[in-house]
Amino acid sequence: xxSMLDIVPDPRDTMIxxxxxxxxxxxxxxxxxxxxxxxxxxxxxxxxPVLSLGxxxxxxxxxxxxxxxxxxxxxxxxxxxxxxxxxxxxVVKDIHCVTKWSKFDTAxxxxxxxxxxxLAGVDExxxxxxxxxxxxxxxxxxxxDVRNGKAMVALRYDNAAIEAEHGGPARLLVPHLYFWKSxxxxxxxxxxxxxxxxxWEIRGYHNYGDPWKEQRYSFD
Amino acid sequence: MAxxxxxxTLEEASMVAKGIKSLTFSLPDWEPSVPGQHxxxxxxxxxxxxxxxxxxxxSAPERxxxxxxxxxxxxxxxxSPYLFSxxxxxxxxxxxxxxxxxxxxxxxxxxxxxxxGGSGMVPLMAMLRHxxxxxxxxxxxxxxxxxxxxxxxxxxxxxxxxLRAISAADPNFTxxxxxxxxxxxxxxxxxxxxxxxxxxNVFGGIAGDMPMVYVCGPTPFAENAASNxxxxxFNPHAIRIERFGGGGTVVGPEIxxxxx
Numbered sequence: 001x002x003s004m005l006d007i008v009p010d011p012r013d014t015m016i017x018x019x020x021x022x023x024x025x026x027x028x029x030x031x032x033x034x035x036x037x038x039x040x041x042x043x044x045x046x047x048x049p050v051l052s053l054g055x056x057x058x059x060x061x062x063x064x065x066x067x068x069x070x071x072x073x074x075x076x077x078x079x080x081x082x083x084x085x086x087x088x089x090x091v092v093k094d095i096h097c098v099t100k101w102s103k104f105d106t107a108x109x110x111x112x113x114x115x116x117x118x119l120a121g122v123d124e125x126x127x128x129x130x131x132x133x134x135x136x137x138x139x140x141x142x143x144x145d146v147r148n149g150k151a152m153v154a155l156r157y158d159n160a161a162i163e164a165e166h167g168g169p170a171r172l173l174v175p176h177l178y179f180w181k182s183x184x185x186x187x188x189x190x191x192x193x194x195x196x197x198x199x200w201e202i203r204g205y206h207n208y209g210d211p212w213k214e215q216r217y218s219f220d
Numbered sequence: 221m222a223x224x225x226x227x228x229t230l231e232e233a234s235m236v237a238k239g240i241k242s243l244t245f246s247l248p249d250w251e252p253s254v255p256g257q258h259x260x261x262x263x264x265x266x267x268x269x270x271x272x273x274x275x276x277x278x279s280a281p282e283r284x285x286x287x288x289x290x291x292x293x294x295x296x297x298x299x300s301p302y303l304f305s306x307x308x309x310x311x312x313x314x315x316x317x318x319x320x321x322x323x324x325x326x327x328x329x330x331x332x333x334x335x336x337g338g339s340g341m342v343p344l345m346a347m348l349r350h351x352x353x354x355x356x357x358x359x360x361x362x363x364x365x366x367x368x369x370x371x372x373x374x375x376x377x378x379x380x381x382x383l384r385a386i387s388a389a390d391p392n393f394t395x396x397x398x399x400x401x402x403x404x405x406x407x408x409x410x411x412x413x414x415x416x417x418x419x420x421n422v423f424g425g426i427a428g429d430m431p432m433v434y435v436c437g438p439t440p441f442a443e444n445a446a447s448n449x450x451x452x453x454f455n456p457h458a459i460r461i462e463r464f465g466g467g468g469t470v471v472g473p474e475i476x477x478x479x480x
Contacts (some may be wrong), residue, residue, distance in 0.1 A: 203320025
């Protein structure tokens with residue numbers, strides 16, 4: 001005896017999944033290298049492009065300061081010499097810009113955010129780091145994304161002082177997120193118990209910015 | 221809000237300068253952009269490979285239903301040669317408008333200063349075209365606009381006829397061109413790269429009127445213009461920059477793709 005289930009076709013057999021936009025551009029061919037290390041939508045860049053919202057601030061090491069405040073046991077403020085005397089690490093990382101270029105094996109040295117968290121005595125209640133820059137820029141990060149070796153205040157790129165165009169004298173480095181989170185010309189780190197979307201985050205860019213999930217814009 | 225990738229159809233294509241083509245697309249769910257914004261365009265090859273690039277919108281938001289781009293052909297580019305080969309009726313995926321900083325519209329106060337190098341003129345054109353749509357109001361407000369364009373030679377000057385027409389129609393608009401490689405015969409204007417003296421000459425008079433300044437072009441051009449503008453007395457916070465491309469050195473097997 002056949003049951004109703006035998007004669008009613010399973011809708012899943014006939015429904016063809018056509019993504020709303022699956023357009024093939026005939027004649028278009030890859031010209032760029034392919035690489036597992038490239039997140040979606042990125043291409044490999046050998047140069048080091050410069051993108052900033054305005055003119056490059058010119059900050060000398062003589063007047064440079066880095067302040068740490070917020071939910072800390074001790075507010076800190078370092079001069080250039082004092083900061084350079086802290087323990088430093090070297091890292092080699094791939095970096096990914098939201099404007100689609102990725103650069104592999106970039107070499108940086110600087111002070112790990114873990115070191116700063118320890119020295120300042122950041123409170124357990126802190127959930128976010130808000131980083132501020134000399135030009136009025138800011139960006140926001142969950143604290144877990146700057147701990148355990150994930151982030152540093154970088155002082156050298158490719159074994160030399162960081163050029164002003166690239167954020168020197170010191171910039172934040174958080175390479176696992178889109179590079180707008182690696183605030184150039186960083187001058188203040190504030191540990192907070194709430195999020196505080198920064199410059200690009202309030203202008204249509206994604207609040208978190210994971211390149212592997214292609215989180216470029218706020219609607220991604 | 222422009223969320224997903226949509227399929228856009230090419231309506232018109234024409235060369236606007238040497239190596240630069242204007243492409244106008246219609247797209248479903250069109251929404252007006254703010255002048256200065258861009259779209260992302262994505263191409264998919266038969267093997268599934270995808271490439272995405274950003275392109276500034278050249279058209280004013282008042283031109284409804286379509287977006288126009290000014291695309292520069294890069295010799296070893298991956299995307300631009302394909303876009304150059306498109307014919308009306310062809311389709312590409314795009315999404316936008318995107319961008320929250322390099323934007324201007326007539327609601328903003330102060331004089332409008334535009335500094336464009338080569339294809340960097342594209343987003344600045346969107347701003348100017350938008351202003352022309354509101355010309356009567358702009359004149360009533362007494363707002364001035366000054367456009368300094370830097371190009372190699374006349375062949376590379378985008379939208380020249382249109383800019384001259386705007387010049388003729390708009391008493392509060394000043395167009396200044398500098399040719400950096402070769403100037404047309406009988407040219408009595410600037411013949412060099414932008415420098416402090418030129419910016420002082422062109423913008424010195426309005427630097428104190430709290431203008432907004434938009435600089436767009438290849439990175440070395442933009443860096444040079446911006447740092448000189450700061451020296452001329454512009455407030456750094458009033459200078460917005462869109463840099464097309466990297467530092468200019470070629471490393472590796474291909475010429476780096478510019479953002480445009």
